[in-house]
Amino acid sequence: MFDCTEWDETDQGSELCDELFGDVSKSIQTTEISENTTKTDQQTRKQWKLKQKNKRKCKNKFRTKETKQEMEVKETCIETNKQSKSVKDATKEKEVPNPACPNVVQPIKKTKAGKRVAKPLNDGNPQSKKKVKSLTTQEKDNENKSSLKAKLNDGNTQSKKKVNNTTTQGKDIESKTTLKETKPTQNLKDRLVKKLESSRFRFINEQIYSQSSEATIKTFSSDQSAFEIYHRGFTAQVATWPVNPLDLIIKWIKEKSPKLVIADFGCGEAELAKRVKNKVHSFDLVAVNDQVTVADISNVPLTDASIDVVVFSLSLMGTNLVQFLIEANRVLKTSGVMKIAEVASRFTGLKPFIGDLKKLGFDLHKKNTSNTHFYMFDFIKTKTTSPNVAADELRGLKLKPCSYKKR
Structure with a gap:
């Protein structure tokens, strides 16, 4: 190709060359670009055709029967x-x-999870489409009607249930209100009854301490409920103590021989006879059960010197308690044991009490004053005393009555 720059080194002829032939470099570049674009277009069309073929092949491969x-x-x-x-x-x-x-x-249409789901096809006929739609709408209407009927039935049953529930709830509320009304009334009645019984127990208790055993027998025979009230109040009072003295006496008897014969003066419910294997003679002013023998403990139906152990558990009550002790001396064998448990507040002094019992033929063997509520003594019979002892001379045996504060 002719180059204008070869014959003019100073590049003065380049202008003439440009005027005659134009810019040669630009023409070369444009021709090259056009050729390249046609090639790329041909390549892309070929690639697209190949892709389409591949797609068809893939569809035919994965088509099922x-x-x-x-x-x-x-x-x-x-x-x-x-x-x-x-x-x-x-x-x-x-x-x-x-x-x-x-x-x-x-x-069949694939879902996201990869499962195939059936989808109804359209035939291309618009009238068939309309008919299919009408059929589907009729089915939907039928389904809606059936669902409405079911809902109405459910609503009726639910309303009936609600009515029944409301009635039952109303009954429950009424019963609860009646219970709430009855509970406080019952509580008030119980409290009033307890207060009355406790006040009556105090009155009877003071009366027993301030009169003889014969007078108490008359009061209990005239009013049978009086002994029951007294007994309930007595057991409730002893239950509040840290220790029941009768439990300690029973423990002591169990450690001894079962052949020992026991006499329980003022037994109450004959609890000692129930819990011990020994033969027990239980005496009280009123018989609560078959094991109790009704008797005045100043005159007991027992022979002389026939008992090994005599028990006074909170029973030295009355103005004639000296006669109780003389009767115990008569019934006991020589070297027999007399056990006494009595309220601590009743004693003015222990020495006169022990000294007067020695005059009646009892020597002190053991005493226990550690408990705050009661004192316990073990006396042994050394001699028999005559029943004609003057009680006024034995001032140490006069114990204070259990008095209560007036409310």
Whole structure:
């Protein structure tokens, strides 16, 4: 190719060359670009065709027998629709839907999870589409009606249940209110009864301490409920103590021989006889059960010197308690044991009490004054005393009555 710069080194002829031939470098560049674009366009079209072929191949590979059958059914449906159209044009009557075609062809569609879901196909016929839609709407209406009926039935049953629940709730509320009303009244009644019984127990207790045993027998025989009230109050009072003295006496007897004969003066419910294997003679002013013998403990139906152990457990009550002790001396064998448990507040002094008992033929063997509520003594019979002892001379045996503060 001719180059203008070869014959003019000073580059003065380049202008003439440009005027004659134009800019050679620009023309070369444009031709090269156009050639490149045509090549790229050809390449992209080829690639697109190859992709389309590959897609078709892939579809044919993964097509199952079911899809092939569905396609055949689709073709048959299209043919039948065409025939129906031709008949319609000839007769100009209303179109009769083919029962075999609608909603039969169902190509399979993949979901997100990879499962195949059936989707109804359209035949391409707009009238068939309308008919399918009308059928589906009728089915939906029927379903809606059935669901409404079911809801109404459920609503009726629920309303009945609600009514029943409201009635039952009303009954429960009424019963609760009646219970709430009865509970406080019952509590008030119980409290009042307890207060009355406690006050009556105090009155009877003071009366027993301030009179003889004969007078107490008369009071209990005239009013049988008085002994029950007294006994309940007595047991409730002893239950508040840290230790029951009768438990300590029973423990001591269990450690001794079971052949020992015991006499319980003022036994109450004969608890000692129930809990011990020994033979026990239980005496009290009123018989609570069959094991109790009704007797005045100043005169007991026992022979002389026939008992090994005599028990006074909180029973030295009355103005004639000296006669109780003389009766115990008569019944006991020589070297027999007399156990006494009495309220601590009743004693003015222990020395005169022990000294006067020595005059009656009892020597002190053991005493226990550690308890705050009661004192316990063990006396041994050394001699028998005559029943004609003057009680006024034995001032140490006069114990204070259990008095209560007036409220």
